[in-house]
Amino acid sequence: MRDKPLEILKGTLAHMALIGLAIALMAPFVWMVLVSLHPSRSPIPDIGKLVPSQPEWDNYRKVLFNPAMPVARFFWNSLIVAIAVVLGQLFTASMAAYALARLNFKGRETVFSLFVGSMMFAGLVLQIPVYLLIRSFGWLDSYAALIVPGIGSAFSVFLLRQFFLSIPMELSEAARLDGATDFQIYSRIILPLGKASLATAGAFTFFGTWTDFFGPMLVTNSTEMRTLEVGLSVYKNSYGGTNWPLQMTAAVVVMIPLVAVFLALQRYFVRGVLLGAGK
Template identity: 40%
Template sequence: MSNKWLSGLLYALLSIGGVLMVLPFLWMLSTSLKSPSEVMVMPPKWLPAALNVTNYAKAWSMASFSQYLLNSVIVTVVSTIGELITTILAAFAFSRLRFYGRDLLFTILLGTMMVPGEVLLIPNYVTLSQLGWIDRYEALIVPWLASMFAIFLLRQYFLSIPVQLYYAARIDGSGDFKYLWNIMVPLAKPALVTVVLFKAIGSWNAFLWPLIVTNTKEMRTLPVGLTSFTTEAGTDYELLMAASAMIVVPMLLLYLVFERYLIEGISRGGLKG
């Protein structure tokens, strides 16, 4: 009986936590469908009197959302593909290839994960400024073409694949790249999907870095474009929430579609160190 009560309490706590996590998202959707007079009413109203779907059309036309969307798609796709390539090659080198100082180099690179990203903002900005990349796609993409966290995650997954497959492939005359592409990559599909999801969501939602390295509306991404709804006269919260919903929904759908691979990739990535 005690185990049943404990399980029931656990599920109750998890359910409460899940509801608390979903509430802000539901409030965003509710606010995006309200009229301006309903947004600031006290006490707050969860459901609007009428569904103002036109808020989404207004939000799209009010700011240069088509340009913001194009920039976000370009940055997300290119940086995700670039990071996937560097992650696969580096993870394979650290898990299967043997070279002098491999473990020491990996430990040093792993230590960089403890450096806060905010500490690197100024050095990275100065470097890009000297290269003349400010307010260009290079500034939004190149600094994020590699991730030590992604390399670590994929390396751990590669280590869970039996090394006998590597030796058998070498005996059959297969080179390192052929073995990596034909055997390791297909077997590591859950981990690769996890890397892609983390990178795509991170790039899509990035705000601080695009805000720093872009100066014109033509180079702004969607999260930075949300600032268009805040002016000296105030904030149009219903339009801001409508724009936010349009930004959040694509990544939410992407996560729901590949959730199974994400869980498997993270769980199997920690099997062997």
């Protein structure tokens, strides 16, 4: 009873800190959206005049259908690539995760550590040889160059394996006694039970692919083959620092699908992040 006022004070202070932080983190995004509605080529508005008196929705038409910098085309490329990569990667990763989590074979630990090791250490070393590989296949500036390197992911294998391990082995054994093959167990028991983990891995893959910058920048060079993220960087450089409203319009276009997928799938996230940490 005695420390009730103290508790209330503590709670209020905590809320003030959390709200302050939320405002600080969200302010740049709010600014981005508001500036995207100012007339093209207008200077950075004063804070007091940030909310435009007449929102310039036409910026979105201009940005999407500018013939020299076709953001609608970039968007389409990103969408094709992201969908192909997510589906392809979920397929390869869930199959591998099934083998690593549900089957016994010699060398399993070695294979698993190869996946994990490549995930932790490969990084920047791969930029030159993967470029050479794609060039030797004659894939430069094509969808294959944007999609094929992404359809395998050690991280997704790791994440799905962690989840598949948590499904009781008795389910597989019972199905096997009934004469089910491993492919049937995989497709009819493990995948349906692993929906949440597939959603998580799929979401992470979507974010990673949609915002991938370095790889797509190296392997494409024509305007028609640019993805949205690369296109956005070109957009910024071609306008220099001068046209903030149109740049922010393009940035909003990039962000919308990310936020939509995030809000739709975020309830799976806490679980997914923890599985990623091996818990």
